[in-house]
Amino acid sequence: xxxxxxxxxxxxxxxxxxxxxxxxxxxxxxxxxxxxxxxxxxxxxxxxxxxxxxxxxxxxxxxxxxxxxxxxxxxxxxxxxxxxxxxxxxxxxxxxxxxxxxxxxxxxxxxxxxxxxxxxxxxxxxxxxxxxxxxxxxxxxxxxxxxxxxxxxxxxxxxxxxxxxxxxxxxxxxxxxxxxxxxxxxxxxxxxxxxxxxxxxxxxxxxxxxxxxxxxxxxxxxxxxxxxxxxxxxxxxxxxxxxxxxxxxxxxxxxxxxxxxxxxxxxxxxxxxxxxxxxxxxxxxxxxxxxxxxxxxxxx
Amino acid sequence: xxxxxxxxxxxxxxxxxxxxxxxxxxxxxxxxxxxxxxxxxxxxxxxxxxxxxxxxxxxxxxxxxxxxxxxxxxxxxxxxxxxxxxxxxxxxxxxxxxxxxxxxxxxxxxxxxxxxxxxxxxxxxxxxxxxxxxxxxxxxxxxxxxxxxxxxxxxxxxxxxxxxxxxxxxxxxxxxxxxxxxxxxxxxxxxxxxxxxxxxxxxxxxxxxxxxxxxxxxxxxxxxxxxxxxxxxxxxxxxxxxxxxxxxxxxxxxxxxxxxxxxxxxxxxxxxxxxxxxxxxxxxxxxxx
Numbered sequence: 288x289x290x291x292x293x294x295x296x297x298x299x300x301x302x303x304x305x306x307x308x309x310x311x312x313x314x315x316x317x318x319x320x321x322x323x324x325x326x327x328x329x330x331x332x333x334x335x336x337x338x339x340x341x342x343x344x345x346x347x348x349x350x351x352x353x354x355x356x357x358x359x360x361x362x363x364x365x366x367x368x369x370x371x372x373x374x375x376x377x378x379x380x381x382x383x384x385x386x387x388x389x390x391x392x393x394x395x396x397x398x399x400x401x402x403x404x405x406x407x408x409x410x411x412x413x414x415x416x417x418x419x420x421x422x423x424x425x426x427x428x429x430x431x432x433x434x435x436x437x438x439x440x441x442x443x444x445x446x447x448x449x450x451x452x453x454x455x456x457x458x459x460x461x462x463x464x465x466x467x468x469x470x471x472x473x474x475x476x477x478x479x480x481x482x483x484x485x486x487x488x489x490x491x492x493x494x495x496x497x498x499x500x501x502x503x504x505x506x507x508x509x510x511x512x513x514x515x516x517x518x519x520x521x522x523x524x525x526x527x528x529x530x531x532x533x534x535x536x537x538x539x540x541x542x543x544x545x546x547x548x549x550x551x552x553x554x555x556x557x558x559x560x561x562x563x564x565x566x567x568x569x570x571x572x573x574x575x576x577x578x579x580x581x582x583x584x585x586x587x
Numbered sequence: 588x589x590x591x592x593x594x595x596x597x598x599x600x601x602x603x604x605x606x607x608x609x610x611x612x613x614x615x616x617x618x619x620x621x622x623x624x625x626x627x628x629x630x631x632x633x634x635x636x637x638x639x640x641x642x643x644x645x646x647x648x649x650x651x652x653x654x655x656x657x658x659x660x661x662x663x664x665x666x667x668x669x670x671x672x673x674x675x676x677x678x679x680x681x682x683x684x685x686x687x688x689x690x691x692x693x694x695x696x697x698x699x700x701x702x703x704x705x706x707x708x709x710x711x712x713x714x715x716x717x718x719x720x721x722x723x724x725x726x727x728x729x730x731x732x733x734x735x736x737x738x739x740x741x742x743x744x745x746x747x748x749x750x751x752x753x754x755x756x757x758x759x760x761x762x763x764x765x766x767x768x769x770x771x772x773x774x775x776x777x778x779x780x781x782x783x784x785x786x787x788x789x790x791x792x793x794x795x796x797x798x799x800x801x802x803x804x805x806x807x808x809x810x811x812x813x814x815x816x817x818x819x820x821x822x823x824x825x826x827x828x829x830x831x832x833x834x835x836x837x838x839x840x841x842x843x844x845x846x847x848x849x850x851x852x853x854x855x856x857x858x859x860x861x862x863x864x865x866x867x868x869x870x871x872x873x874x875x876x
Contacts, residue, residue: 288701295700297777302706305691308747311728314709317716319724330723385610391863395856396614396621402802402855403620410640411619457617462799466754469791469866473761504757512750515715545719559720569715 324559334556341560352561355536356544359448360568363540364517366452368572371459372513376506378460379468380494394468400458412454412527416440441527444537451523451538461516463509470505474498507577514572518565521546541565621856628652628849635841651842658830658843664819666826673805673823676741677854680804684746685797692755693785697767698777707756710749722813729814740814741822745804751796758792759785794862801858806851824851 292299324341326334345352382393415423418439425437440450474497479487482497499506524538525531532539532547541561549558622642627635629647659666694700695707725744734740762785770780786793811825831844 292701295698298694298698298700298703301690301694301698301777301781302700304687305747305752306706308687308743309710309713309749311732312725312744312747313713313721313749315728316721316724317713319727320716320720323720323724381610385607387867389607389611390867391860393610393614394863395859396618398859399618399621402859403624403852410623414638414640460617462750462754462795465795465798466757466792469795470758472867473758473791504760508754508757511711511714511753518715519717542717542719545717549719555720555723562717562720565717566712566715570712573711573715 320559321563323556324563326556327554328556328559329553330555331553337556341557342564344557345560345564351536351539352541352544355539356541359537359539360518360541362448363452363455363520364514364572367455367459367520368513368517370452370456371517372463372509374456375460375464375509375513376467379464379471380498382468383471384490394465397460398465401461412450412457413441416450416527418442441529442534444533444535447524447528447533447538450527454527455517455520455523459513459516461512463512463516466505466512467502467509470502471498474501510576511573514569514576518542518569518572541568621852624845624849624852627845630842630845632842635845651846654840655830655843655846658840659826662826666823668819669821669823669826672738672741672820676738676822677801677804679738679742680745681797681800683742684748684751684800685793687746688748688751688796689755689786689789689793690781691752693759693781695752695756696759697762697764697785710752714749714753722809726813734814736815736817736820738820741810741820742804744810744814745800745807748796748800748803751799754796755789755792758789762788791866794866798859798862802855805854805858827851 323334325336325338327337328334378397382390382397385393417423417425418437418441420426420429420437422437422440424440425434428434429437438446440446478497478501479493482493487493487496519542521540521542524533524540524543528534528538532543542565545558545561545565548554548561619642623640626642626644627640628651629644629649631646631648631650634641634645695703729735729740729744734743766784767780770784775783806824807822808825808828811821815821827847827850831840831847
């Protein structure tokens with residue numbers, strides 16, 4: 288065993304720099320946060336150990352969590368996660384079909400919402416979704432006789448989730464999109480020529496039989512990042528509706544719940560417990576999707 | 588031959604023209620936030636408050652830039668100091684992050700050392716932890732290591748970018764082992780293989796990680812606000828944010844705030860464009876075989 292480790296000493300040199308900063312600034316703080324999830328901690332007094340109580344309360348008595356945050360997150364994630372992933376991949380593919388000169392500009396445009404996040408996003412979408420008659424969407428629908436009364440797109444509890452989903456999809460071309468774009472362009476052009484000789488006729492066949500199989504690692508990366516970014520989303524509802532919490536908690540996601548306890552009520556122990564729960568949720572969805580993709584070999 | 592064949596397939600046809608036009612229209616729609624930010628910085632005060640907001644400025648003016656310059660000239664610490672801090676920190680962070688992430692990704696992908704699986708699993712797992720509750724523990728670590736008010740306090744916490752390692756590992760997995768084996772027989776060292784084969788072949792991924800890392804460090808306010816107590820150690824975007832924060836219901840300084848937003852965003856855009864060009868250019872020469 289030790290001789291085997293010694294024979295790979297160069298590998299350890301390769302991973303050492305990253306591993307050191309990774310342990311110091313991520314693993315240790317996360318481990319401390321996980322520890323906090325078993326305590327009552329208000330940020331002022333030292334943490335007091337209370338065992339599983341935080342988790343018991345979260346799963347049995349926290350009505351805001353069980354009635355709103357959890358189901359809302361499911362509803363939101365089930366559409367934005369896969370939707371954003373597929374859209375990201377298709378857009379990356381379409382961009383790769385463009386001429387070389389145009390490609391980086393269109394890539395920049397598609398990535399723009401991720402670069403500007405936050406304020407710029409609300410500035411674009413609020414006039415569009417504004418609840419009065421001058422809101423672009425309302426005035427369009429009214430003028431075409433599709434609705435009689437202006438709809439409160441971002442403040443009506445029934446509609447806010449839909450608005451959040453649309454805006455999130457628009458903003459979902461992040462790092463996963465960049466990776467898949469780079470991955471598509473990395474596919475060897477000779478492969479396509481060989482495919483053409485072997486009878487691949489259309490662009491769609493090319494995509495299905497050649498492109499996707501040769502960029503599995505990037506597809507997997509995009510998938511994991513889609514899960515992570517979707518389940519970590521939180522501010523969007525508050526930014527759109529302009530109130531915190533969102534009307535009747537209709538846009539309340541798990542991350543809002545964490546922020547509520549962490550930064551408003553200063554119950555850091557409980558906030559940590561919710562974070563641990565969220566981590567488990569991501570882990571499970573991750574396992575499920577990796578099984579779905581069936582890459583088997585490089586599992587984590 | 589290669590290029591000729593591709594070009595003959597991509598010759599200008601009507602459907603192709605239509606496709607390009609649709610993509611461009613879509614791009615314009617997605618680009619709106621940037622158009623808005625750029626345009627907003629040039630608006631005179633009466634246009635800044637129009638509702639619904641207009642995307643394109645009607646009577647462009649540079650008065651907002653002058654306003655921001657006047658506010659900043661009143662600061663005790665010269666603005667060049669903040670700029671120096673920011674440039675130094677971002678440059679160091681991007682450079683070091685790409686190097687250490689690529690090294691780690693390469694070893695994870697191509698060297699079956701004991702402990703590799705558990706390291707990779709931990710990296711992916713840590714990617715998933717919501718950052719909200721890690722702030723206090725991270726503060727304790729930074730102060731425990733004595734990094735308060737130092738440049739490493741800005742740089743080191745940002746070097747740990749698990750998503751970068753994950754991305755690079757995924758790309759480096761695709762390098763054919765035969766290529767590495769051949770170079771090994773020719774007498775290349777592991778480090779030589781990494782530098783001469785792995786990095787050039789995965790340039791698109793390396794460039795992507797650089798983009799992420801730059802985005803992560805340039806506009807980062809966390810290190811300045813929590814880890815730096817001395818004003819002269821803070822960064823330029825942080826300085827701008829202190830000038831223009833809490834303006835929600837305020838008229839004064841809104842013009843300066845619009846310019847500040849543009850100034851913080853612009854380097855991100857430039858960096859993205861330069862590196863994406865690199866991504867696209869490398870594709871033409873190599874490509875993973």
